[in-house]
Amino acid sequence: MSSTFEQIANIIAETCDIPRDTIKPESHAIDDLGIDSLDFLDIAFAIDKAFGIKMPLEKWTQEVNDGKATTEQYFVLKNLADRIDELVAAKNAGGGAAS
Amino acid sequence: MQLDYFQLIDRIVSLDLEGKTIMVEAQVPEKHTIFEGHFPGFPIMPGVLLTEAMAQSSGWLLLGLLKFERMPFLAIVKEAKMRGFVSPGQLLTIDAQLEHEGSGFAVTKAKGRVGKELKCSAEITFGLSPFPDPGFRTYMDAMATKIGFPMQAIAQ
Numbered sequence: 001m002s003s004t005f006e007q008i009a010n011i012i013a014e015t016c017d018i019p020r021d022t023i024k025p026e027s028h029a030i031d032d033l034g035i036d037s038l039d040f041l042d043i044a045f046a047i048d049k050a051f052g053i054k055m056p057l058e059k060w061t062q063e064v065n066d067g068k069a070t071t072e073q074y075f076v077l078k079n080l081a082d083r084i085d086e087l088v089a090a091k092n093a094g095g096g097a098a099s
Numbered sequence: 100m101q102l103d104y105f106q107l108i109d110r111i112v113s114l115d116l117e118g119k120t121i122m123v124e125a126q127v128p129e130k131h132t133i134f135e136g137h138f139p140g141f142p143i144m145p146g147v148l149l150t151e152a153m154a155q156s157s158g159w160l161l162l163g164l165l166k167f168e169r170m171p172f173l174a175i176v177k178e179a180k181m182r183g184f185v186s187p188g189q190l191l192t193i194d195a196q197l198e199h200e201g202s203g204f205a206v207t208k209a210k211g212r213v214g215k216e217l218k219c220s221a222e223i224t225f226g227l228s229p230f231p232d233p234g235f236r237t238y239m240d241a242m243a244t245k246i247g248f249p250m251q252a253i254a255q
Contacts, residue, residue, distance in 0.1 A: 057202040
């Protein structure tokens with residue numbers, strides 16, 4: 001699995017006190033791991049810092065609320081790792097922190 | 100400080116939106132019922148109130164950075180350290196700086212001093228939300244005026 005997944009899994013394990021070996025690429029952060037909005041805020045801070053990005057949580061939430069996206073697209077960890085990779089790539093391409 | 104109203108900050112000394120820092124003053128009252136219980140014969144500011152003072156200082160910084168378009172609500176306090184006693188009548192000076200602005204949240208670091216002596220510090224996370232009530236926003240405008248918030252700084 002990608003190093004991005006490994007990094008976010010380690011962040012989640014440390015932030016939420018969840019055993020690392022229970023965190024899988026297919027895990028849904030909310031439905032499977034039981035991460036609530038406050039813990040996710042803490043995770044977002046750690047991810048933003050670790051990757052030098054600004055995860056657009058508000059935009060993602062809005063898209064889910066509007067039915068334009070599913071929570072799986074952003075909160076299944078392998079998908080979250082892909083989104084982070086995209087944000088890092090956009091940043092490295094000179095687009096700054098995507099929002 | 101107006102402890103009964105949970106207004107802990109008396110004056111904004113400086114606000115640097117470019118540097119994303121703020122310095123405020125908070126005068127601890129000589130007398131208050133809090134000190135009768137905390138503690139008899141040894142009155143000191145409760146740590147939760149020092150933490151709240153650091154949170155309010157950070158909040159004013161964030162209000163400036165957000166141009167009063169959103170309200171910061173306290174969400175997480177980390178590494179809160181009460182490093183020394185703060186007594187009635189002392190002048191507390193609090194510095195806060197933005198550590199990170201995320202999507203819908205922000206993180207600050209704050210330090211409180213009496214003179215040059217560091218008394219408390221914390222890393223504080225806020226959720227950023229639209230003002231839930233227009234009266235609330237009006238109240239914050241009035242508070243800003245009262246404590247000398249430099250409105251010209253956010254007009255630029």
